[in-house]
Amino acid sequence: xxxxxxxxxxxxxxxxxxxxxxxAVDGLPLEEQPATVAFANTAAVAAREIPxxxxxxxxxxxxxxxxxxxxxxxxxxxxxxxxxxxxxxxPKFSGNPSLQPPSPEHLLGTTQLGYDVLAQLAYGxxxxxxxxxxxxxxxxxxxxxxxxxxxxxxxxxxEFLSLVTNIMLVIPGLPLIIVIAxxxxxxxxxxxxxxxxxxxxxxxxxxxxxQAKSLRNRDYVAAARVAGEKPVxxxxxxxxxxxxxxxxxxxxxxVILGILGEAGLSYLGLGPVGSITWGxxxxxxxxxxxxxxxxxxxxxPPGALIALLGCGLSLINFSIDEYINPKLRLAxxxxxxxxxxxxxxxxVTSNRNVNDDGVIIDAENENENAKRVGE
Amino acid sequence: MKYYARRIAFYxxxxxxxxxxxxxxxxxMPGDPADILLAKLERVGRDIPPGVEHSIRLLLGSDTGxxxxxxxxxxxxxxxxxxxxxxxxxxxxxxSTLISESLPWTIGLVGLATLISFIIGIAGGIWIGWKRGTxxxxxxxxxTLLQSVPYFWLALLLVYFFSVQNSxxxxxHAYGLEFTGGPEWSWAFAGSVIYYGFLxxxxxxxxxxxxxxxxxxxxxxxxxxxxxxxxxxxxxxxxSRVLLTYAARNAxxxxxxxxGISLGFVVAGSIVMEQVFSYPGIGKLLIxxxxxxxxxxxxxxxxxxxxxxxxxxxxxxxxxxxxxxxTRHNG
Numbered sequence: 136x137x138x139x140x141x142x143x144x145x146x147x148x149x150x151x152x153x154x155x156x157x158x159a160v161d162g163l164p165l166e167e168q169p170a171t172v173a174f175a176n177t178a179a180v181a182a183r184e185i186p187x188x189x190x191x192x193x194x195x196x197x198x199x200x201x202x203x204x205x206x207x208x209x210x211x212x213x214x215x216x217x218x219x220x221x222x223x224x225x226p227k228f229s230g231n232p233s234l235q236p237p238s239p240e241h242l243l244g245t246t247q248l249g250y251d252v253l254a255q256l257a258y259g260x261x262x263x264x265x266x267x268x269x270x271x272x273x274x275x276x277x278x279x280x281x282x283x284x285x286x287x288x289x290x291x292x293x294e295f296l297s298l299v300t301n302i303m304l305v306i307p308g309l310p311l312i313i314v315i316a317x318x319x320x321x322x323x324x325x326x327x328x329x330x331x332x333x334x335x336x337x338x339x340x341x342x343x344x345x346q347a348k349s350l351r352n353r354d355y356v357a358a359a360r361v362a363g364e365k366p367v368x369x370x371x372x373x374x375x376x377x378x379x380x381x382x383x384x385x386x387x388x389x390v391i392l393g394i395l396g397e398a399g400l401s402y403l404g405l406g407p408v409g410s411i412t413w414g415x416x417x418x419x420x421x422x423x424x425x426x427x428x429x430x431x432x433x434x435x436p437p438g439a440l441i442a443l444l445g446c447g448l449s450l451i452n453f454s455i456d457e458y459i460n461p462k463l464r465l466a467x468x469x470x471x472x473x474x475x476x477x478x479x480x481x482x483v484t485s486n487r488n489v490n491d492d493g494v495i496i497d498a499e500n501e502n503e504n505a506k507r508v509g510e
Numbered sequence: 511m512k513y514y515a516r517r518i519a520f521y522x523x524x525x526x527x528x529x530x531x532x533x534x535x536x537x538x539m540p541g542d543p544a545d546i547l548l549a550k551l552e553r554v555g556r557d558i559p560p561g562v563e564h565s566i567r568l569l570l571g572s573d574t575g576x577x578x579x580x581x582x583x584x585x586x587x588x589x590x591x592x593x594x595x596x597x598x599x600x601x602x603x604x605x606s607t608l609i610s611e612s613l614p615w616t617i618g619l620v621g622l623a624t625l626i627s628f629i630i631g632i633a634g635g636i637w638i639g640w641k642r643g644t645x646x647x648x649x650x651x652x653x654t655l656l657q658s659v660p661y662f663w664l665a666l667l668l669v670y671f672f673s674v675q676n677s678x679x680x681x682x683h684a685y686g687l688e689f690t691g692g693p694e695w696s697w698a699f700a701g702s703v704i705y706y707g708f709l710x711x712x713x714x715x716x717x718x719x720x721x722x723x724x725x726x727x728x729x730x731x732x733x734x735x736x737x738x739x740x741x742x743x744x745x746x747x748x749x750s751r752v753l754l755t756y757a758a759r760n761a762x763x764x765x766x767x768x769x770g771i772s773l774g775f776v777v778a779g780s781i782v783m784e785q786v787f788s789y790p791g792i793g794k795l796l797i798x799x800x801x802x803x804x805x806x807x808x809x810x811x812x813x814x815x816x817x818x819x820x821x822x823x824x825x826x827x828x829x830x831x832x833x834x835x836x837t838r839h840n841g
Contacts, residue, residue, distance in 0.1 A: 201651050302524045304771060305823050306531075309778030310796065310815045314535060314808055317800045338771065391658060398660045399782040403797055417663065421786075426670055434670075438663030445658020450651055456728070463728055466735045471643035 202454035208447025212440060216264045219257030226254040226411055237432050244432035247423035255416050256436055262412035263394050263441070266328045270393030273332025275386045278339035283378070285340075286347025287370055297344065303337035309399060316405040324407040331396045332389075339385035346381055350374050384455040387448045398441055413437035513838040517827045521820055528816045532809055533585050537578075547598055547805055562602075565595055566806060594813070595806035599798060605810035608795060613814065615684055616791030619707055620780050623714035624773065630715065631722025632765060636758045638723070639730020650727060653720035661779030665713045665786040672709060679709050682788035710780075710787050718776050722765060729761035763834055770823030777819055 231249040235241055243252035285296035312330050316322060350356060351374070359373050375382075394413075400406050401414025402421065420426075420434040457464040536544075544567045565588065588594075594605035638646045673681040680686075685693070686702040693699065733739065734757050742756045781793030788794060792811055799807035831838050 204651070298520070298523065301520065302527045305524055305774065305820060306528055306816055307774045307777050307819050309781055310812045311531070313781075313796060313800060314812045317803070317808060318536060318805075395658070395660055399662060399778070402660075402662050402782055403785060403800070405800065417666075421666075426666065426674055429674065431670065434663075434666055438660055438666070441663070442655055442659040446655040449654035449658060453651065453654070460728075460732070462732045462735055466731045467643035467647055469643075469735070474643065 199454055199457075201450045205447045205450030205452075205454065208443055209451060212260060212444045212447065213264060215257060216260030220254075220261060223254035223257050224251050226250055226258045228254075234428060234430055234433075236430075243436055244430070246419065246433055247425070247428075247430075248419075252416075252433055252436065255411055256413075256440065258411040259413045259416050259437060260440065262324060262407070262410045263397060263414065266324060266331065266397040266407070266412060267390040267394035269325065269328035270331040270335060270396070271386050271390035273329065274336040274339060274389035274393070275382065277332070277336035278343055278385060278389075279382070281336070282340035282343030283347045283370055283374065286344040287351050287366065287374065289348070289351070293344075300337050300340045300344070303334070304341065308334045309396065312396065312400060313403065313405060316400060322406070322408050324410045324412075327397060327400065327407045328393065331393045331400075335389055335392045335396065339389060342381065342385060343378060346378055347374055350377055380455050380459050384452045384459075387452050387455075391445045391448050394441060394444065398438075413441055513831050514828070517824065517831070521824050524820060525817065528813065528820075529586065529589060532813050533582060536805060536809065544805075546803055550598055550803065562596055565593065589813070594810035597799075597807045598804045599802045599807070605807050608807060609792065609810060609814050612790055612792050612795045613818070615789060616780065616784070616793065617818070619710055619789065619791060620714065620776060623711040624718065624776050626711070627715040627719040628722055628765075628769070631719040632726050632762060634719070635723045635726025635765075636730055636753065636761070639727040639734065639761070640753055640757075642727075642731050642734065650724060653723050656716055657718075657720035657724075659717055660782075661713060661717050662782040662786050664717055665710070665783045668709050668713060669786060680706050684790050707789075710783060710789055713783055714776060714780060717779060718772070721772060721775075725765050725768065726761065729764055730757060733757045733761040763830075766826065766833070767830055770819070770826045773822050774819055777815060781815075 227250065229249040231241065231245045231251060233245060233247050233249045235245040237244045241251050241253065243256065245251055246255070281296050281300050285293040285300070312334055315330055316327070319326060356369060356373050359369050364373075397406060397412060398414035398417065401412055402417050404418055406412060406414050406418065414437075416437040417434060420430070420437075423430075423433070425431075425433040547566060548563060592606055594609070596602050596604050597608055600608060634649075638649055669681055672679045684703060684706050685699060686706070688702075739752060739756050742752045747756075780791070781796060783789075784791045784793035785797050792815060796808065796811045796815075798804070799811060
């Protein structure tokens with residue numbers, strides 16, 4: 136940590152040499168980063184002085200292109216699912232001509248049965264998001280129960296809960312879901328989401344357990360224990376708030392898994408009956424031989440939206456990751472400033488023309504540069 | 511030794527849990543799958559020997575008048591003697607025969623594609639991690655897009671562009687139709703299998719290498735800022751040595767530890783993908799079984815997939831214990 140601070144100072148001092156590098160990787164103004172470090176170091180003192188609003192802002196993940204793209208993608212698709220259905224025709228209206236390519240009347244064309252693809256897509260967004268959300272909530276609650284309780288209590292409780300978690304982790308989820316789904320005669324959206332949630336929590340539980348285990352040994356938790364606080368209170372008040380970023384990441388991950396799982400199930404014809412989701416659209420496209428009739432407007436949009444939503448959520452997850460693990464954020468920036476400094480040094484000490492722009496340096500070049508700096 | 515004993519005990523318990531799940535799922539569900547299945551057999555005009563009927567009722571659970579415990583014990587005995595029941599759709603072929611015909615296809619395809627994707631992902635992750643702070647960091651967010659793509663949809667796209675639009679690759683099946691006698695040992699057949707397996711393998715590689723890439727890159731970035739790497743650099747060691755012997759060697763451990771888990775995702779993805787390519791593997795068989803309410807076949811396939819994934823996990827655990835001595839010592 137100290138090292139990277141020093142390197143930031145170094146970077147700042149070389150700013151004049153290469154003004155392009157005012158922004159470190161991720162598009163962060165460099166000034167912001169030492170500020171966060173300072174904040175972390177003196178958090179106890181600063182907490183009293185900084186207004187609540189700014190404290191919250193300082194705790195949020197940094198603004199970065201990744202985060203912005205992720206938020207735009209996610210909120211765009213969520214908005215489409217919420218508002219979209221009000222502006223499109225009935226997704227089950229079959230009066231349109233069938234298999235029309237995109238046209239001003241039907242922006243994304245029509246299906247074999249004459250359904251408007253855009254309308255189906257909007258209602259499908261609702262269905263898919265609903266499944267993902269419910270499955271995500273169930274998975275996170277379960278992973279909290281298994282992960283944190285196991286990590287906090289340790290001993291036999293941990294042994295048992297970890298065993299259950301690990302078993303759930305290695306038993307392949309989708310075949311299990313397929314088997315369960317095929318026995319249920321009437322699959323509702325809720326039921327599919329429930330099954331997906333019940334089978335998708337193990338990965339998060341493992342992550343949360345290891346975090347809870349390390350938090351348990353912190354001084355402030357020990358202090359709370361000595362003060363006679365009940366375990367439930369310690370978990371909820373002392374440990375849980377520290378896990379929030381991690382929990383958010385696990386939740387988003389569970390939502391992606393839920394949506395992907397539902398799409399796979401629906402494609403196989405095991406999805407929710409009577410609801411429209413992106414998965415059921417793809418299933419209908421397959422049954423309606425969209426591939427051989429070249430109706431790309433039918434099967435490309437649902438999958439593309441799944442991929443974009445997944446991408447958006449993963450990008451948000453990245454930003455959370457970089458927030459939790461500053462090494463991921465600071466190391467590339469530090470490395471870049473070292474390179475900038477080295478290049479700036481070269482310009483001063485040697486009259487050799489540096490052809491590359493100082494950002495992309497291959498290994499041999501770097502070696503050579505290092506030697507030159509050494510001289 | 512304690513490490514290995516613990517792992518073996520864990521897999522034994524997991525196997526038991528899978529078997530028990532397999533036993534209870536049909537019994538917990540509404541309706542009587544065995545009745546449905548037997549009725550279906552009668553409808554197609556087949557006489558069922560009493561032994562087969564008993565076997566089906568035992569596997570799928572229905573009122574045979576025996577206590578649950580007796581059913582459970584008999585069920586376990588049957589499973590361990592390799593009796594998974596008979597298939598309805600392809601009566602009277604046994605479930606084990608059907609599975610043993612399709613399992614090699616899936617293991618070959620998924621195994622090879624996963625290996626390729628693992629190597630590409632790890633090598634790429636090492637490189638991008640080493641080049642941290644350059645434009646290559648931009649590859650990482652882009653790779654999430656590939657990761658979030660549903661396997662079967664990517665398969666649809668590949669089929670659409672490479673088989674329907676341009677007929678460069680065959681659309682379905684695992685080998686050419688000219689091999690009417692089924693699989694044979696010849697170069698021509700092997701070539702045909704590779705040709706037909708290219709698109710399915712490409713699907714798996716494209717959708718799974720991003721995960722390895724991201725994990726490896728993040729570990730590399732963390733490892734490269736550790737003190738011992740700085741020391742190695744300060745000693746003036748060659749870059750390649752610092753990269754491979756100091757950083758990558760340590761950074762790869764979590765990827766290997768997580769290999770088995772990710773394998774579960776790949777297997778799940780390929781099951782759906784096989785449907786797109788009509789690939790004669792275990793996934794297509796499972797879907798056939800589901801569509802025809804062939805419960806015995808379905809249960810059998812679930813069991814075999816689970817056992818295979820467990821075996822792969824177990825092998826990876828052994829490898830991990832071998833390459834990382836800490837796991838052996840801390841149990």
